[in-house]
Amino acid sequence: MKKKLMDAMQQFSKGMFVPVLILPIAGLLIAFGNLFTNAKLAEIMPFLKAPAINGFGRMLSGSLVSILTNLGLIFCVGLAVGLAKEKKSHAGFTAVLSYLVYINAMNIYMSINKLLVPADKLRGSGQAMVLGVQVLDMGVFLGIILGIIVALIHNRYVNTEFDGAWQTYGGPRLVFIILIPIMVLLAVIFTYVWPPVQGAISSLGNFIRATGNFGIFLYGLLDRLLIPTGLHHLVYTPFLYTQIGGVAEIGGKVIEGARNIYFAEIADPKILRLSSTVIYDARGLSKMFGLLGAALAMYHTAKPSKKTAIKAILISAAVTSLIAGVTEPLEFSFLFTAPILFVAHSVLNGLGMVVLNIFDVRAIGPNGVIDFLLYNIPLGVAKTSWPMFILIGLVQAVVYYFIFRLLITKLNLKTPGREEETEETKLYSKKDYVAKQEGEKSGNANGDLAATVVEALGGADNIEKVDNCYTRLRLIIKDTSKVDQTALKGTGASGVIVKDRNVQVVYGLQVTKIRKAVDDFLGIQGE
Template sequence: MERVLKKDNGLNFESLKKTITRLGTEFSKGILVPVFTLPIVGMLLAVGVLLTNPSIPISKIEWINNFGVLTKDSLLSIFINLSPVFAVGIASGMAKRKKGDAGLSGIILFFIFLYAMNSFMKINNLLVTGDLRGSGQSLVLGVQVLDMGVFLGIILGLVTSSLHNKFVEKEFDGAMRLYGSSNLALLIGIPVVIMLSIFFTYTWPIIQLFIAKMTNTIVSTGVFGVGIYGFLERVLIPTGLHHLLWVPVELSSISGTGVVDGQYLEGVRNIAMAELSSSSVDRLGPGAVYLTKAMSKMFGLVGAALAMYKCSNSDLKEKTKGILIPAVGAAVLAGVTEPLEFSFLFTAPLLFVVHAILAGLGMAVAALLDLRVIAVSGGIEFLAMMLPAGSKGDTFKFILLGLGQIGLYFGIFTLLIKKFNLKTPGREGEDVKLYTKQDYKEKQSETTIKTNSDKAKNIVLGLGGSENIKSVTNCYSRLRVQVANLNSIDESILNTTGCSGIVKNSEGVQIIYGLSVQKIKKEVCKELNIKDEE
């Protein structure tokens, strides 16, 4: 009996571990769907700010200024109403089939939840009258409910996608055909969210107290708290689950609250976006210091790349340059750091730990200097958002601090690489993974990967063949594959496909390709003869 219990406990623990890893991976992928719309909206918001900036001559032309006001006010609405955006985005992002139907169900269930909670609170005389600030309640799309912030959208997105994936394959015949598939999921979802609205009416005030205490803790730790956050956000990169940390922090009251032009906002990103377009700001929280996390991307990793190039073997410098230049470009311009970070993560993990520490330190110093900049997704977003802000932003100070970080990274990385003989690109031998353009041309006649089709075939082969592949998805930079047997994966083959790194977990494998991953996924799906579910 004891032996059976041990076996059962072991199986249960392993099963729980796999389930948590799988759900975390799926959620981190799904949440990126709405998150990646924010930089686009933010950049267009910056255009509106630019057209209304008094220091810009064309802003004095009435119709241009009016157009800027219209653009600014309309786009700011997205940051005020993030909850429904996340409800739809996560529902469609995590849906395995019929993503459009899942997104539609997401917004329908969102409305049902709002009006159900409002009605239940009205019946029980729980609605506050007058000024709602500080009451724990707010108006969401004109409906007074408990203030759940972006968490409401996240929760309903998860519920919707879960029900959709569970019932989307269920079909009925005859007259009942209308009530199958995604409609069945919606039908079941309606009573579920009504019950959830009642449940959260009583439980969310307790959660609000917890969030308030967490916010106070973050504020009380000040610079130290910001530094720890920056360290954790980087050190979680290998797991692919870092999105689970920064999304709730940046988009909820955990990172602060503020009133901009009389509009109450939660989350450092929303406050920062609004602050750029307003002269009337009353900060109630720690402000925009968290948004300096791109400093390590735009500056620090440049210093790391320079150190790796300098320390590379003289006969491999050209090949090393071929690896580092595109990786640096992706990090600096778009904030995609994995290709560069994975170039030393496995061969020199000490450098990755140092990188995470320096990233946190850079954010802490920015917090100490109270720099008010938006630098999340790399240089393109930074320039687009900060240049229109003019004197409001601490752009010049931020760049000076960044240049100092380049020197710090360069000095420390060079010292560690040489002292411990770390195997960074160009020092691990002749087998340098990526090639320069000239190297590529010279190998055109050889039996190597020359086309996307060939690459897809090798990826499938490296994953153990089509029979070993259960599903293929991707996030911003990673090809995420669930496999039947991890032991069937051949990393030596996958390493020939131009990837920057390979991460295995209990459910499958993540292969780092950078910005080209979407195209690669399409080719792999085509090779497997399966539908590419966007």
């Protein structure tokens, strides 16, 4: 049971990437549109006052806010596509149809039973307008629930075909036929089940906010501690995209979730001060500053004979964390060799968020310095207190440095560059991968890399499924005893996680390129 539950959570976490990773793009474009409508910037750059430019900015930021108010549909389709094993486009199309059936079935049922509140009393009633249809306000949770159900039915019946006159009703059409009564039945059930669930969710959000700094610390701690399992997405997603992270009415629209509220607020020039719920998206502090101090500590404590080699690795990983907010290459450099450092990192990450809250800092940088500049600088100091974010970050970098250095030296931890002289420094082999990319080795570079990866995974016959998320190659392996972790690290991986038959190989931002090379090598085409 435990194994099945873990596998299911792993699959769900992986499927969440489809909708979750697209939302920061919307946020960036909202912030970019805000540049064109910023009054202070217009004083410095008068051309921004031109109606065409100002209008473009308003259209860009204003139109993308609609994504934040329709997250149920986005998560429904995204999860269905992410969890579908094949024919993903059919799964996405079916998800849209199922979502429409559900909301209209609920509206009709509630109307028949006189459960709908007057349109002018929606605020605080637990009901909302979804795609122009009044239903119970389930927000992102509706999309998650329906997306999972669509994916389960799709995976079970999408390849079921009939003969003769019934042939038309097989495959993806059969999936939709089965889903119609399920959606109608769910609409009736949730009409009565969801209100108490809604109350429980609201109470959870209130409890977390009521615990103040302790709740913030716990959030920051778990956000890092769960990284090895890949389940940290299940920690931050509810805060960022559901009412657990806060509810606010902005521009006449009800917005749920800390990040969504932030995006909506930066698009509304009338907002004088950003919401306090944004603190739950302050994960950028340790990404931009703390881990830089950790990298410097590991470099200074490395053996003199290995400093030259380790410098390139640590600089590359630190820059990736700073610029793109991708921390795993650096975190995995000490996660397995010195897990106590990872615990310290998790604790310091949570404490950093608490300090930001104490000083009332609302600046964020969830995906590194580029996000930080686009989100915060145009809004000004009054809204974000971004200079204090930088100051606290610099202090955090110093704290990271001294704590990491103390633990490494006192406990003689085998961080990169401190291995025995006879041992290979695992992360240095990234140079081999770079050499292959540049064609310095004979043969096809991508083919050589893919062959090495496949061989290290026990061969093509040992691989059941290949997938990837933002930074990890995710695989299902028949026999994990055949997995050569040292060889995988020789292809540029900064970490390898083996859990039952699930194997995750951490490559960082180049994972998409490696996934494609492996797919090509194995002859996997299309989906």
